[in-house]
Amino acid sequence: xxxxxxxxxxxxxxxxxxxxxxxxxxxxxxxxxxxxxxxxxxxxxxxxxxxxxxxxxxxxxxxxxxxxxxxxxxxxxxxxxxxxxxxxxxxxxxxxxxxxxxxxxxxxxxxxxxxxxxxxxxxxxxxxxxxxxxxxxxxxxxxxxxxxxxxxxxxxxxxxxxxxxxxxxxxxxxxxxxxxxxxx
Numbered sequence: 641x642x643x644x645x646x647x648x649x650x651x652x653x654x655x656x657x658x659x660x661x662x663x664x665x666x667x668x669x670x671x672x673x674x675x676x677x678x679x680x681x682x683x684x685x686x687x688x689x690x691x692x693x694x695x696x697x698x699x700x701x702x703x704x705x706x707x708x709x710x711x712x713x714x715x716x717x718x719x720x721x722x723x724x725x726x727x728x729x730x731x732x733x734x735x736x737x738x739x740x741x742x743x744x745x746x747x748x749x750x751x752x753x754x755x756x757x758x759x760x761x762x763x764x765x766x767x768x769x770x771x772x773x774x775x776x777x778x779x780x781x782x783x784x785x786x787x788x789x790x791x792x793x794x795x796x797x798x799x800x801x802x803x804x805x806x807x808x809x810x811x812x813x814x815x816x817x818x819x820x821x822x823x824x
Contacts, residue, residue: 643707645709650717652717655670663678671719674716682705723780724781725777726786727809728778732749742759742762743756762786802816
């Protein structure tokens with residue numbers, strides 16, 4: 641039995657859910673609107689201030705889809721009511737980041753600067769403090785898109801294991817390796 645799929649999704653104040661005939665769930669809230677197509681085997685119902693998902697059988701495919709769509713709808717509800725934030729820091733000498741509208745300009749130790757164009761659904765903010773690493777703050781209502789963009793930014797310069805230089809998530813622990821030891 642899917643433990644995640646069995647839980648109903650609570651709707652906070654100001655969030656409404658509409659289910660169309662072709663099984664497209666649209667969630668509207670104070671921060672925006674998101675849509676998700678749901679597999680026809682999974683039944684989605686709004687009961688009071690809760691969204692309940694049911695599946696027809698205990699087949700493995702139905703069990704996995706049950707939990708998946710419940711999690712996706714829950715993320716949509718949280719996104720339109722509170723939003724999601726991902727913070728990344730640039731660790732390295734001379735590493736810089738600057739936001740110019742929807743373009744993130746980064747200096748990551750290459751011979752050239754990197755210009756990263758962000759989707760219009762994502763808002764970006766950069767913080768550069770004295771004696772601290774530059775931070776990139778990404779905000780969006782779409783958790784899936786936000787994670788994908790953050791992973792793409794991180795892939796431009798992954799943290800290396802010897803000095804820990806690179807782009808990492810705030811709070812991420814990078815396991816460092818010991819370097820060469822001099823022979824006597």
